[in-house]
Amino acid sequence: MRTHVKALVVGGGAVGASVLYHLAKRGWDVMLVERDELTAGSTWHAAGLLPYFNMSYASTHIHDYSIRFYKTLEEETGLDPGFAVVGNLRMAQSRERMEEYMLYAATAENVDVPFEWLTPADVAERYPLVRSEDLVGAILHPTDGYINPADVTQAMARGARRRGxxxxxxxxxxxxxxxxxxxxxxxxxxxERGGNLVPTEERVVVTAEHVVTATGNHAQRTARLLGIKTPAVPVEHQYVVTEPDPALVAWRKAGNPEHPVLRDVDARWYVREERGGWILGPYEDGAPARFRHAVPAGFRADLFPLDLERIEEEYMGFIHRIPSVEEVGLKDDFNGPICYTPDGNPLLGPAPGLRNMWLAEGFSFGITAAGGAGKYLAQVMDAGEAEIDMASLDPRRFGDWVTTEYAVTKNEEAYPFLLKLHWPDEERPAARPLRTAPAYDRQKALGAQFGQAGGWERPNYYAPEGFDDMASCSFRRGGWWPFARAEAEAVRNAAGLIDASAFAKHEVRGRDAARFLDRFTTNTLPKVGRIALTYALTSAGTVRSEYTILRLGEDRFRLISAGAWQTYDGDFLRKAAEDWLSEFGGDVAIHDVTNQWGVFALAGPNSRAILQELVDDPEPATALGNRRFPWLAMRELELGMAPVQAVRVAYTGELGWELHHPVEFGRHLWDRLMEAGARHGMKPVGARAQNWLRQEKSYRAFGTELGRDASPLEAGLDRFVDLGKEFHGKAAMEALGRRFACVTMLVDGPEDADPWGRESVWLDGERIGRLTSGGWSAAFGRSIAMGYVRPDLAAPGTRLKVRMFRDLWDAEVTEESPYDPRNERIRADAAAPGAMAQAAE
Structure with a gap:
């Protein structure tokens, strides 16, 4: 046993073996330790399916690499991983399911994943054992299939050994x-004693510059040893193997090819051939989480008892779809633990609060994802960044507020949702409400339909009493759409009030705080009492985080960032400060004040009149005018009995203010604003209308337009980059050049649908970009979208096409900030009339 390596990988399943392989391939001195035997965890009982289907852009890249990589292993290592490239057929019993496939296909298209559309007649002709008369259609991935999990793990292990x-x-x-x-x-x-694994007295200490934990079902134990929290908790997954099906045996004996992996997702199961029979894997309701604290000492390559009653409905659906199995018996069964996370995505990346500790945990699709997870994590560890944006998989997307009960509850929800409709506008209900701002009950009484960001409840829109949010979901315009449109119109014509308390908020203090932030961010720092929008870059020169900086004093700053990224941004900020201090020394302290400050955003042409009713000032008529309170300034105000740090800025692009207040004043301030606003046509407004409004101003959003795929220059944010100073990532950013450009487009799409921000963009039969955001423009009366295209196609007036529901629809690149491009309304010194009609002209 080596006692010093550059990297130590803990865990010998498929994921751990892939990380080992890819680090060794990059020339690292690396060792893997496994408490039992390779593949002894969930890998051994995995069904080995390799489905491409995933709504996540990053995960699709990961799955695509895995599938291509596994096909090379036999030639490299001499070990056959047992890859049966039979394809994967997903059937649809409804129009809504086919529309889900069409939305997914946008992601697949953008990653160059091959797929085919099949009609029910196509299914019947190709696969006559499959009942198809009640299908609407299907999507086929011809290049994937299934693999032997143990064999592919051993092949990667051999490949790693050959590299040292x-x-x-x-x-x-x-x-x-x-x-x-x-x-x-x-x-x-x-x-091993009596069939169990027991610890001996023999101990070894290994030192390593980096550690990767890929401990699978043992993730909770690993987290406790590291002093962190993780929501990775296993859930039971069972599948059964049938006796040979005479009809299938005859089909194959006649020289017909093996069936693709079949997925009747509306019936919530998959099947594939297995030695003349079938493997059926259901995703039923009621599957329990296991090992909420630790795996029992005696549990090794063990299974749980089968619960046939729990999967009865799915089994009957199997018989319906493949009638020949009705008289076929069961030969074998498996019911084992598979690790999940609340959103179904793995935890892949840096451990929060720790240096050079990397997590590769929570893989519900461990075999499919293993190859790509190893590749991209190795890139991050070696080069500082992966070639794809992995923020959606970053372990820090979950904060310290995550408890074991939360993880168990959400993972039990995530398991059956795997094959339920993945509505783009859905909000899953388990473990909610959880984190609530003081005005939550007031908003709920007004009909707020809530979404969640970082565990925080925030209104998505407001609806009449009795409206069912879950029932309103759609791949087109959901039932909520008219309410969001009315809210957007209120902001443009009168005023709207938005609860933005979920914003992440960090204070940077100390005599060297300004020096640190000047190096940390791209923009010139604001003066005291002013604000600035700025960016922190990755080592590759792309956008790592977006911050609005409020300068509270010479040595005190508050950084506001996206609400869903509190731990992600805070961990990065603290580590950057530590690095800076180790290099330059000095006095810098980071404080997370997210839970101390609430934020209301008041916006619209009547917003000044509303605040003037509440402001306690000797000259209220001038307190909010441009001379005393200019755009991008901050002032201490008293609104009613609430002390407020008011900031003149609005993410909607209208005259407006963000009202930062001690969180305990939230209910009082909300009531006073609603009372005053009622006299000026104000509506409470949710996140969906706000998302549409910010696109009319071409305001980029982190996680959509902004991330580790593009630099701020490629995102069109030159005005927030001070090239006259030095900052982290500057040289790399300049070296990237401008590979593509971020644009805003008006789209003439279907009458009942808007783009969701995943669609591909085309010109003359060539895919030339992809959308990152989409929605409806109240100002222009058309669909609106943002995305990235080739730089030569970014000029206003350029005519392009956007694919929606398999068809190409006209789109036109607009000028930057098509609504009020000169910012006359946001800078207004007096209330201006509604200008939506002017904008539409």
């Missing part, structure tokens, strides 16, 4: 200690 990597079995990680420059990992030798 070491694998040590029967060693359990029992302690992790960071020395300031490396990790000291205490390993205990495990021995």
């Amino acid at each position: 990597a070491l694998i040590e079995r029967r060693w359990q990680a029992d302690g992790y200690e960071w020395t300031g420059s490396e990790w000291r990992v205490t390993l205990t030798r495990m021995a």
Whole structure:
């Protein structure tokens, strides 16, 4: 056993073996330790399916690489991973399911994943054992299929060994200690006694610059050893193997090809051929989470008892779809733990609060994702960034507020949702409401339909009493659409009040705070009492985080960022400050004040009149005018009995203010604003209308237009980049050039649908870009979208096409900020009349 390596991988399943392989391929000195045998965890009982289908852009890249990579392993290693490239057929019983496939296909198209559309007649002709008369259609991925999980893991392990990597079995990680420059990992030798694995007295300490945990079902134990929280908790997944099906045996004996993996997702199951029979894998309701704290000491390559009653409905759906199996018996069954996370995506990336500790946990599709997860994590560890934006998989998307009960509840919800309709406007109900701002009950009484961001409840829109949010979901314009449109119109013509308390908020203080932030961010720092929008970059020169900086004093700043990224942004900020201090020394302190401050955004031409009714000032008529309160300024105000830090800025592009207040005043301030606003046509407004409004101003959003795929220059944010100073990532940003350009488009799409921000963009039969956001423009009376295209196609007036529901629809590139491009309304010194008609002209 080596006692010092550059990287130590803990966990010998498919994911751990892939990380080992790809780090070794990059020339790293790396070792893997496994407490039992390779593949002894969930890998051994996985069904080995390799489905492309995934709504996540990053996950689709990961799955695509895995499928292509696995096809090369036999030639490289001499081991056959058992890849049966039979394809994958997803059937649809409804129009809504086909529309889901069409939306998914936009992601697949943007990643160059091959697929085919099949009619029910096509299914019947190709696969006569499959009942198809009640289908609407299907989508076929011809290049994927299934693989032997143990064999592909062993092949990656052999490939890693050939590159100098070491694998040590029967060693359990029992302690992790960071020395300031490396990790000291205490390993205990495990021995088999009476069929169980037990620790011995033999101990070894391995030092490593980096550690990767890929511990699967043991993720909760790993998190406790590291002193962090993780929502990775296993859920039972069962599948059954039938006896040979005479009809299938005859089909194959006649020389016909093997069936693709069949998925009747409306019936919530998959099947594939297995030695003349079928493997049926259901995703039923009621599957329980297991090992909420730790895997029992005696649990190794073990299974749980089968619960046939729980899968009865799915089994009957199997018989309906493949009638020949009705008289076929069961030969074998499996019911084992598969790790999940609340959103179904793995935890892949840096551990929160820790240096050089990397998580590769929570893989519900571990075999499919293993190859790509290893590749892209190795890129991050070696080069600082992956070639794709992995923020949606980052472990820090979940904060310290996540508890075990939350993880269990959400993971039990996520499991059956795997094959339920993935509505783009859905809000899953489990474990909610959880984090609520003081005005939550007031908003609920007004008909607020809530979404969640980082666990926070925030209104998506307001609806009449009795409206069913879940029933209104659609791949077109959901039942909520008219309410969001009315809210957007209110902001443009009168006023709207938005609860933005979920914003992440961090204060940077100390005598060297300004020096640190000047190096940390791209823009010139604001003066005291002013604000600035700025960006922190990755080492690759792309956007790592977006911050609005409020300068509260010479040595005190508040950084506001996206609400869903509180831990993500805070961890990055703290580590950047530590790095800066280690290089330059000085006095800088980071404080997370998210829960101390609420935020209301008041916007619209009547917003000044509303605030003037509430402001306590010797000259209220001038308190909010341009001379005393200019655009992008901050002032301390008293509104009613609430002390407020008011900031003159509006994400909607109208005259407006953000009202930052001590969180305990939230209910009082909401009531006073609603009372005053009622006299000026104000409506409470949700996040969906706000999202539409910001697109009319071409305001980029983190997680859509902004991320690690593009630099701020490629995003068209030159005005927020001070090239006259030095900042982290500057040289890399300049070296990237401008590979593509961010544009706003008006889209003439279907009468009952708007783009969702995943669609591909075309010109003359060539795909030339992709959308990142989409919606409806109240100002222009058309669909609106933002996205990236080739730089030569970014000029206003350029005519393009956007694919929606398999068809190409006309789109036109607009000028930057098509609504009020000169910012006359947001800078207005007196209330201006509604200008939606002018904008539409």
